[in-house]
Amino acid sequence: QNNIFFIRVFMILFLSCIAFRNNLCLSSIPSTLKSLPLDGHFTFDEVHFAAKDFGNRYQFLPAAILHPKSVSDIANTIKHIWQMGSHSELTVAARGHGHSLQGQSQAHRGVVISMESLQGPEMQVYTGNSPYVDVSGGELWINILHESLKYGLTPKSWTDYLHLTVGGTLSNAGVSGQAFQHGPQISNVNQLEVVTGKGDVVTCSEKHNSDLFHSVLGGLGQFGIITRARISLEPAPDMVKWIRVLYSDFATFARDQEYLISLGRTFDYIEGFVIINRTGLLNNWRSSFNPQDPIQASHFKSDGRTLFCLELAKYFNQDKTDVVHQVRHEIEHLLSQLSYITSTLFLSEVTYVEFLDRVHVSEVKLRSKGLWEVPHPWLNLFIPRSKINNFADEVFGNILTETSNGPVLIYPVNKSKWDNRTSAITPEEDTFYLVAFLTSAVPSSTGTDGLEHILTQNKRILEYCEKAHLGVKQYLPHYTTQEEWQAHFGPRWEIFVQRKSAYDPLAVLAPGQRIFQKAI
Numbered sequence: 049q050n051n052i053f054f055i056r057v058f059m060i061l062f063l064s065c066i067a068f069r070n071n072l073c074l075s076s077i078p079s080t081l082k083s084l085p086l087d088g089h090f091t092f093d094e095v096h097f098a099a100k101d102f103g104n105r106y107q108f109l110p111a112a113i114l115h116p117k118s119v120s121d122i123a124n125t126i127k128h129i130w131q132m133g134s135h136s137e138l139t140v141a142a143r144g145h146g147h148s149l150q151g152q153s154q155a156h157r158g159v160v161i162s163m164e165s166l167q168g169p170e171m172q173v174y175t176g177n178s179p180y181v182d183v184s185g186g187e188l189w190i191n192i193l194h195e196s197l198k199y200g201l202t203p204k205s206w207t208d209y210l211h212l213t214v215g216g217t218l219s220n221a222g223v224s225g226q227a228f229q230h231g232p233q234i235s236n237v238n239q240l241e242v243v244t245g246k247g248d249v250v251t252c253s254e255k256h257n258s259d260l261f262h263s264v265l266g267g268l269g270q271f272g273i274i275t276r277a278r279i280s281l282e283p284a285p286d287m288v289k290w291i292r293v294l295y296s297d298f299a300t301f302a303r304d305q306e307y308l309i310s311l312g313r314t315f316d317y318i319e320g321f322v323i324i325n326r327t328g329l330l331n332n333w334r335s336s337f338n339p340q341d342p343i344q345a346s347h348f349k350s351d352g353r354t355l356f357c358l359e360l361a362k363y364f365n366q367d368k369t370d371v372v373h374q375v376r377h378e379i380e381h382l383l384s385q386l387s388y389i390t391s392t393l394f395l396s397e398v399t400y401v402e403f404l405d406r407v408h409v410s411e412v413k414l415r416s417k418g419l420w421e422v423p424h425p426w427l428n429l430f431i432p433r434s435k436i437n438n439f440a441d442e443v444f445g446n447i448l449t450e451t452s453n454g455p456v457l458i459y460p461v462n463k464s465k466w467d468n469r470t471s472a473i474t475p476e477e478d479t480f481y482l483v484a485f486l487t488s489a490v491p492s493s494t495g496t497d498g499l500e501h502i503l504t505q506n507k508r509i510l511e512y513c514e515k516a517h518l519g520v521k522q523y524l525p526h527y528t529t530q531e532e533w534q535a536h537f538g539p540r541w542e543i544f545v546q547r548k549s550a551y552d553p554l555a556v557l558a559p560g561q562r563i564f565q566k567a568i
C-alpha cells in the first residue's frame with residue numbers, strides 16, 4: 049500500500065512538473081518575444097486577421113503576429129525560437145497575402161509573419177542583356193508588373209490573379225497560360241534570399257547553395273522564408289489580342305490545345321475553361337471579357353450544355369505597324385489550323401496590364417456584392433495528358449453536370465519547362481494538364497451551391513482519380529495525414545524529408561501545411 053501511495057504521489061508531482069513547464073513556456077512566450085530587438089514590432093492582441101484566408105474554411109489563432117521591417121527581424125525571431133528548441137511549442141508561418149485555401153499560411157498558437165510589412169531595399173530593376181528585378185518576398189505581383197513596365201520590361205510567367213505575393217506563389221509554383229512556354233514562376237527566378245528554420249540568412253541560386261534554392265522553390269514554405277527574390281524579365285508588349293473560341297467536343301478541344309503548345313511560334317498565352325450550364329455571377333467571375341461583337345457574345349450562354357472554351361492571347365507593340373500586321377497574319381494562320389465551332393470566334397484587344405490584371409476586375413465586382421469573402425473549396429489537379437480524356441468523360445459527363453459553382457480551368461503545360469530539382473510535384477508525363485475547380489460556396493446554403501455539396505463533389509472527383517489510377521497530383525495540395533503526403537511526394541518523399549532535416553530540423557516553419565509536426 050505504501051508503494052502505491054508513493055507511486056501516486058510521484059505521478060502527481062511528475063504530471064504537475066510537465067504542466068508547469070508547459071504553462072511556463074506558454075505564458076512566457078509573449079514576454080520572450082517582446083524582449084527581441086526589432087526594427088518592426090509584434091502584435092499579441094489583434095491577431096484575428098492572421099487566422100483567416102481566401103478559402104474561408106480554416107481558422108487557427110496565432111499567439112503573435114510579427115510585422116517585420118527588416119530581414120533581421122525575421123532572422124532574429126526564428127533564431128530565438130530555434131534556440132528555445134523543443135522547450136517551446138512555437139511555430140512560424142509566413143503570410144503572404146493570405147490567399148491560401150486551407151490554413152496553409154496560419155500558425156496555431158505560433159507566430160505569423162506578415163510578409164507585406166517587410167520593407168527591404170526598394171524594388172530594383174536591372175536592365176541589360178538578361179534583365180531582372182530584385183523584390184521583397186512579400187511584394188505583390190501587380191506591383192512588380194507596374195515597376196518593371198517603367199523600364200519597358202515585364203516578368204515572363206504569371207498567375208491568373210496578380211494580388212498574390214512572390215513568396216506565396218514561389219512556395220507553390222505559380223502557373224498560368226504562359227507556363228507552357230516559360231515554365232511556372234519557379235522556373236523564372238535567378239536567386240533567392242532565404243531565412244532558414246534555424247534563423248540563418250542565406251542567399252541561394254543555381255550556382256550557390258543550390259540545394260536550398262531548389263528546396264524552397266515549390267517547397268510549401270517548409271525550408272525557409274523567402275525574403276528576397278530575383279525575377280527574370282523580358283521586353284514588355286503594350287497590347288494584347290485576346291481570343292476565345294468554343295468547342296462542343298472535349299477531345300477536339302484538347303487536341304487543339306496540345307497542338308498549340310507543341311509549336312515553337314504560337315500564342316503567348318494558352319488556357320481554356322469548361323462552360324457547364326453557365327448562369328449567375330459566381331460562375332462568370334473569371335470571364336471579365338468584352339467581345340467586340342455583342343451578337344456573338346450572346347452565343348456565350350451554354351444553354352444547359354457543356355462547352356469547352358479555348359482562351360488565347362498574342363502580345364504586340366502597337367507602335368510597330370509592321371509587327372501589328374505580322375501578328376494579325378500569325379493569328380489568322382494559327383486559328384485556321386484549329387477545329388472550333390466557326391461561329392464562336394471572340395476577339396478583343398486590350399492593354400497588357402488590363403489583360404494580366406483581368407481577375408481583379410471580377411474581384412472588385414464580387415466584393416461589392418459580398419461574394420468574394422465566401423468559402424472557397426477549390427480543387428486544383430495536375431492530370432497526365434494520356435488520361436485527360438478519361439478524366440473529362442467522367443468528371444464533365446457524370447460528376448459535374450448541373451453547374452460548376454465557379455470557373456473550371458483546363459489547359460496543358462510542357463513538363464520540360466519545369467525543373468525537377470525543385471520541390472514542386474508534377475505527374476510523370478511530358479505534358480500534363482492543370483485542372484482548377486475554382487468554386488465558391490454560398491454561405492449556409494444546403495443546396496448544390498452549398499459547401500457540403502461542393503466538398504462531396506470534390507471528394508467524388510478525387511476518389512475517381514484514385515480508383516482509375518490516373519496518376520494525378522494535387523496542386524496547392526492539402527492532406528491531413530503524413531501517409532497521404534508521402535503518397536503525394538512518391539519517390540521524392542525521402543529527399544523532401546532530408547531537406548526538412550537540413551533546413552528546418554525542428555519543424556518550426558509553415559505548420560499550416562500539416563506535413564511535419566514540431567516535436568515538443
Ligand code: FAD
Pocket residue numbers: 102141142143144145146147148149152153154163185186206207208209212213214215216217219220221222223224268269272273274275407524558560561
Ligand atoms: P499565402 O497564402 O499567404 O501563403 C502560401 C504558403 O506559402 C503558406 O504555406 C505560407 O506560409 C507560405 N509563404 C508565404 N509567403 C512566404 C515566403 N515569403 N516565404 C516562404 N513561404 C511563404 N496559383 C497559381 O499558380 N496560378 C493561378 O492562376 C492562381 N490564381 C489564383 C487566383 C486567386 C483569386 C487566388 C486566391 C489564388 C490563386 N492562385 C493561383 C493560388 C496562389 O498561388 C496560392 O494561393 C498562393 O498561396 C497565394 O499566395 P499568397 O501570397 O497569398 O500566399
